[in-house]
Amino acid sequence: MKTTAIPATVQSSVADICRLLRLPEPAGARCARVAFTHRAVKSGNRLCSQGAPLEALYIVRSGFLKTFIDDDAGNETVMEFPAAGDLVGADSLGYQVHPSNAVALTDVTVVVIPYQSLAKLSRLCESFDLVLCRAISRALVEEQALRTIAGSLSAEARVGRFLARFAQRLRERGEDGSHLRLPMKRQDIGSYLGLTVETVSRALSALHDAGHVAVSLRDIAIRDEEALLALPKRAGGASDCETPAGRTGRGAPRRNLTWSDMLGAAA
Amino acid sequence: MKTTAIPATVQSSVADICRLLRLPEPAGARCARVAFTHRAVKSGNRLCSQGAPLEALYIVRSGFLKTFIDDDAGNETVMEFPAAGDLVGADSLGYQVHPSNAVALTDVTVVVIPYQSLAKLSRLCESFDLVLCRAISRALVEEQALRTIAGSLSAEARVGRFLARFAQRLRERGEDGSHLRLPMKRQDIGSYLGLTVETVSRALSALHDAGHVAVSLRDIAIRDEEALLALPKRAGGASDCETPAGRTGRGAPRRNLTWSDMLGAAA
DNA sequence: CGACATTTTGACGCTGGTCAATATTGGTGG
DNA sequence: CCACCAATATTGACCAGCGTCAAAATGTCG
Numbered sequence A, B: 001m002k003t004t005a006i007p008a009t010v011q012s013s014v015a016d017i018c019r020l021l022r023l024p025e026p027a028g029a030r031c032a033r034v035a036f037t038h039r040a041v042k043s044g045n046r047l048c049s050q051g052a053p054l055e056a057l058y059i060v061r062s063g064f065l066k067t068f069i070d071d072d073a074g075n076e077t078v079m080e081f082p083a084a085g086d087l088v089g090a091d092s093l094g095y096q097v098h099p100s101n102a103v104a105l106t107d108v109t110v111v112v113i114p115y116q117s118l119a120k121l122s123r124l125c126e127s128f129d130l131v132l133c134r135a136i137s138r139a140l141v142e143e144q145a146l147r148t149i150a151g152s153l154s155a156e157a158r159v160g161r162f163l164a165r166f167a168q169r170l171r172e173r174g175e176d177g178s179h180l181r182l183p184m185k186r187q188d189i190g191s192y193l194g195l196t197v198e199t200v201s202r203a204l205s206a207l208h209d210a211g212h213v214a215v216s217l218r219d220i221a222i223r224d225e226e227a228l229l230a231l232p233k234r235a236g237g238a239s240d241c242e243t244p245a246g247r248t249g250r251g252a253p254r255r256n257l258t259w260s261d262m263l264g265a266a267a
Numbered sequence C: 001c002g003a004c005a006t007t008t009t010g011a012c013g014c015t016g017g018t019c020a021a022t023a024t025t026g027g028t029g030g
Numbered sequence D: 001c002c003a004c005c006a007a008t009a010t011t012g013a014c015c016a017g018c019g020t021c022a023a024a025a026t027g028t029c030g
Helices: A014-021 A116-124 A128-152 A155-172 A186-193 A197-209 A225-229 A258-263 B014-021 B116-124 B128-152 B155-172 B186-193 B197-209 B225-229 B258-263
Strands: A011-013 A035-041 A046-048 A056-062 A065-070 A076-080 A101-104 A108-114 A179-181 A213-216 A219-222 B011-013 B035-041 B046-048 B056-062 B065-070 B076-080 B101-104 B108-114 B179-181 B213-216 B219-222
Touching (some): A011 A014, A014 A056, A014 A128, A076 A186, A116 A128, A116 B128, A128 A155, A128 B076, A155 A179, A155 A186, A186 A197, B014 B056, B014 B108, B014 B128, B076 B128, B076 B186, B108 B116, B116 B128, B128 B155, B155 B179, B155 B186, B155 B197, B155 B219, B155 B225, B186 B197, B197 B213
Antiparallel strands (some): A035 A108, A056 A108, A065 A076, A065 A101, A179 A219, A213 A219, B046 B101, B056 B108
16 A cells, blocks of 8 residues: 555645656656645545546545446446556546546545646646546556456456456555455455356355465465466366466466556556 | 538548547637548458557548457457547557557548657647547447446347447437448457357347347348347346336337436536 | 344356357359 | 359257355454
8 A cells, every 4th residue: 555656745746647657757848836636535435426527537546446337227337446546537538427436445545636627737738638648548458458358258267367467456556466455345346347246256266276366355365376367268178279288387488468468568 | 421511621620520529629729730631441451450559549530440359369359349430549549559450341531640749739739638538538438338238238138239329329420320231240249249149140130039120131220229228137027127017118208318328428 | 242244155047158050141253 | 144152140959157046154343
């Protein structure tokens, strides 16, 4: 939960934001003037609600959230689990109201970018919008990647990828990644992956029994990340089309490339 | 395929682009100077390829495309079917290379927005980037909506929604919408919805037999759009939680709100 | 310690994936 | 114009993965 290298001020500059987003700062920019306030959200509280008018974008500084859509029947579909450095509210830019809800799964702090100030920013800080574009673009790719795996992988493989991806995101944020504490319920994971609670639970048990992870409630220890990513698409055959024997060969040259492959090489 | 109200010039202004995207033009803008060239792509040819360096964004003027991702095993996952007014290549902005392929399903013309000129545009035409942001944001919401239906609806309901959505998109572009000619194969629809070819075919036959549509190969006549959108989530129960009897009641006040609900009211 | 939420495990059935065969279309050349 | 072929679409039979229902186990909070 530590926000590496970003001081605990109550305001953030454009440079801070780019660092958080892990995107290069726009070229010639005297954006130093502009500063954005922070906001704290306690665990369980909402950051924004579906149907509410668009007021601001948020960039997470610390903690975890869950964004979801309530359909007409009342059941929710989880869209993302934003963590430090993720943009929240990007989906509302194209419309006048928020299409989704965001609640804090842990205590959270965010940088607030008021919607009104976006137009002003275009003048004050050229091509700051472009940084936003790139951040939204990334969210889009993430969403596409998720649809790819949800559409073609078995339940166990989806859960495996979810865990590996979560660990990778922790690593990107400077944490260990070999041990993780999930901030969300099984139900949320299921909704996120297009599965039921029971299936998620069973998949976790199976991965545990196979020795790929050690599951104790929401505490997960990653034992064999390779294996998590090499789980079969459907049934029967070996992990992939390549890798004739064994299971991807233990200590193969590639490390955390697999989800990145799908995302197509980060900038 | 007529590009309503947009002249068949070989260049487009910023205003033209906003009209195509169905987004309001940025406020105070002397963007008239800037002009973008067009490009024609014959049916079956590629607009851009996965892994290729990012060179330009495209906005479709006429025709249909298919964007898809090839995973390591060689099988493709269809992401979108861009039509007139849709942005192609938005997913590449956040990275240095194209994460996806785009091929023309029919003869296609696009407006080319060179990547290099995006930075220049920020100066010449303030908040043009913001228009882009909103277009990408819409794509993101579309993607989320798709995951919602793919994650919770039955095969038949997915195909029904797909057809209704396709008809709606034609209507948004000034066409009839009661009769449509699909530009893509069953296989593509299946990949798009997370189903197999056979299941798509069966679903279409079922919808045909139920009288909701008339299917003849790629020519589809929509007979009861209400019914297409009211198909059951899983199995057993009635169409929804509401609507006690019948099937959503034939000629109910709502028309093309259903997918829009999910998208959360267009701007 | 008791009420409740979350997680796990079991049994069963249906949806939809898989394999296989046939039908229809479109394109090409004789 | 028709024979021939590949690509696409449809249909059928089979069965397994996962959703559903039900209950028990474990954890959380007042």
